[in-house]
Amino acid sequence: MLIVLFAVLVLNFVLPRMMPGNFVQIFVQQLEREHPGTNFQVLSQRIEALYGINMPYYAQFLHYVQQILSFAPNFGPSFVYYPTNAWFLVTYALTWTLVLLGVSQALSWVFGIFLGIYMAMHKDKLLDRVLQPFLYFLNTVPPFWLGLIFIVVFAIDLGLLPASGAYDITPTLIGVIRHMILPAAVIIAVTLPSHALVVRGVTLEVLSSDFVTVSKAQGLSGRTFYGRVLRNSMLPSLTNLFLSIGFLIGGIFTVEFTFSYPGMGTLIATAIFNEDYPVIQAALYVTTLVVLLSNLAADLLYPIVDPRVSYA
């Protein structure tokens, strides 16, 4: 896992140096354009010091890693919000992203499990046969496009919910929830299929296992029976939940951008528009951390959910 983090650090280190011309000059020019009237000389010295630009490459890299691993990680000042450190912009945006991610995935996972088990229990009945191709379809819908459709239908035509932002003028609980409904609904809609299809597949396997036959022979039905099946189907879907976050998070970024939700996606998109490179780099670093932590969580949760797994 540390290798992944290292790979991302190397990438972040190499990318500015791959830009045509001297990237320090590009950075300083960018800063000047955003903030005319700042002392050019001082800026240029600060940036050079930050990247240790006069040292040999290996020393630059060590210097860079040292800056990132210090607290708070120093990615340099944001060009647009100079002199705020890019790190603080990213951590603020991350909070919103994590809230959206947590709420939508919790709901999507629970719905997915019930839908998947239902489909498996009624395999080849009408609903299963209709739902399967529909879920395949939903699985491939571009999330940001679904967001645009939701805006047109629910925010513009029906006027039910706000189309952009995360709160009204001041954040209130009701306002925050109202603003979250549409983006969360989009994310649930596009992630539900994978959860449901995974659970459906696992449940079909569980249903053909010996203990189910025995349970049926014992005359078990209703809640106890569902409980047993549920418990056995949960582990793979929990893995799917946490391991899919690396894949998911990019999609969530695009949805946030669609709804101008103040999370990482919107931050990255505006940073790209303004060529605010330190913010883009900090965002990639934080995203990688989140993905790695969710993978770690998956590993740690295994033995709790499934007593058969143990690392001892």
Add this chain to the structure above:
Amino acid sequence: MSAQPRSLLQKLRKNRYVMSGVVITVFFVIVAFVGLVYLPHDPLQPVGPDYSAPSSQFPFGTTFVGQDVFSQWMYGARSTLLVGFLSALVAMVIGVVIGMVAGYISLTDEPLMRVTDVVLTLPALPMLITVAAFVRPTIVLTAVLIAFLSWPAAARVTRSNVLSLKESPYVEVARLSGVPNRYIMFQDMLRHIMPLVLALALFSVIGAILTEASLDFIGVGPSSAFTWGAMISFANDANAAFVGAWWWFLIPGLSIAFLSTGLAFIAYGLETVMKEA
């Protein structure tokens, strides 16, 4: 038992998922090829009134500067398909070679699978966004970059199949009779796992198309190419949703979804037929 389908191809032909998938995919391929020789209007020039709703003259309406959405849709098909299939091809070549070597030569198994796991963990889209923000790639480079981050699935599946194939009698016979390893790996075994690789390749096409569209949407799409993703992105930049010009982005998004569903149908069908065989 009468008229049991014998070959794989015959079984595929009987599979409803595969056939509907093929019909959908072929439709979009035809659209792309027709677009090469005939477009009703110049897709990038203003040819009509701004924001006109779908009509007989402009079946999919026009954009905010009066470009014909129908022509853009036909024109965008080729780049979208190019990214998808090129990226999948590169990803499959990398993945199959790595999986094959890891599975067949036990000494390389551990290190190669470690690398595979690392690449699998990398957050692909955020990484691509960052790379593209610094060095704005062309459409071919975009496809290759997507492939570099999406081969691990193919590597894993290939490896696990090679591991079991290695023990099978026909491979042992081949080895004992002195067939060179590279023939066993890239002819005998490859032929065996080809249908599986094909199914994975189709999922890879879907992933690449979605990824490219997302890059376009965030604002770092390939600079010179015009894809369905770019259409949605332009529509979003012009606030098409807020002025009610749904026709601008409805069709490109639906096309991505339908094409992907078609490809997924073929892939799922392939997998089911393989399992039955």
